[in-house]
Amino acid sequence: xxxxxxxxxxxxxxxxxxxxxxxxxxxxxxxxxxxxxxxxxxxxxxxxxxxxxxxxxxxxxxxxxxxxxxxxxxxxxxxxxxxxxxxxxxxxxxxxxxxxxxxxxxxxxxxxxxxxxxxxxxxxxxxxxxxxxxxxxxxxxxxxxxxxxxxxxxxxxxxxxxxxxxxxxxxxxx
Numbered sequence: 001x002x003x004x005x006x007x008x009x010x011x012x013x014x015x016x017x018x019x020x021x022x023x024x025x026x027x028x029x030x031x032x033x034x035x036x037x038x039x040x041x042x043x044x045x046x047x048x049x050x051x052x053x054x055x056x057x058x059x060x061x062x063x064x065x066x067x068x069x070x071x072x073x074x075x076x077x078x079x080x081x082x083x084x085x086x087x088x089x090x091x092x093x094x095x096x097x098x099x100x101x102x103x104x105x106x107x108x109x110x111x112x113x114x115x116x117x118x119x120x121x122x123x124x125x126x127x128x129x130x131x132x133x134x135x136x137x138x139x140x141x142x143x144x145x146x147x148x149x150x151x152x153x154x155x156x157x158x159x160x161x162x163x164x165x166x167x168x169x170x171x172x173x174x
Contacts, residue, residue, distance in 0.1 A: 001025045001035075002133075003099035004164040006156040007110050008073075010046075010054045010062070014116045017052035018044045018083065019076050021090055021114070022156035025099055026164040029171045034164045040093045041157040043076025044086045051120065052083075062154075069154040084121040087114075094126035102127045105163050107134040135167055142170045 005023045009016035023040040027033050046052075062073060081089065104110040111132050118125045139145075152158040 001097070001099050002028045002101045002103060002167075003094075003097075004103045004160040004167070005110055005114070006105065006159040006163065007113055008154060008156050009058070009113060011052075011058050012055065012109065013053040014112045015051065015053045015120070016058075016113050017046055017049045017054050018086075018113060018117055019046075019073060019080075020044060020156040021086060022160045023090065023093065024157075024160045024164055025097055026168065028101075028167055032168060034161055034168075036161055038097075039157060039160070040090060042086045042089060043080030044083050045077055045080040048082040048084070052117075065154055068152060072152075072155055083117060084123070087118055087121055087123055090114075091123065091126045099127075099131075101131050101133050103133045103135055103163070103167055105135045105159070107132050135163055135170075138167060138170050142173050 003023050003025050005021070007016075007018050007022075008020040009018050011017060020043050021040070022042075025035045025038060046054075062070070080086070102111070111127075115125050
């Protein structure tokens with residue numbers, strides 16, 4: 001099994017304040033499964049993220065999103081976990097399931113931000129740099145045009161499900 005990971009944040013910098021982390025396991029080939037029922041999805045509270053970057057343009061962008069996306073952010077702050085606890089829970093989820101590889105839609109951002117966040121709270125990321133794969137490289141290599149998009153825009157859980165399905169489609173075309 002592989003894992004797809006996505007975050008929502010308040011910046012595009014590596015030290016971005018993280019709002020949401022989601023991961024789903026999936027079989028990358030052969031019309032495989034996307035294990036939605038076993039997904040990891042957690043809101044992250046902003047308080048306690050001292051030193052994390054908040055970009056005014058990104059914050060403005062979030063304010064221009066639909067009501068559902070703005071409500072999702074508010075819910076994450078009400079029901080979310082502190083960053084260190086969220087990352088610890090992600091690490092526990094990861095070590096229990098032991099995905100072979102981790103995918104992200106552009107490895108520099110999601111994986112980079114999470115790696116930076118782990119370092120900020122004195123924890124180690126549960127994946128190795130050798131296990132990281134990039135959807136954008138796959139799509140370029142297979143000339144795959146992205147067709148499915150998240151059911152709920154700007155929601156990390158919806159994003160990882162759609163991205164895992166896209167990787168399956170791209171790999172089937174090889």
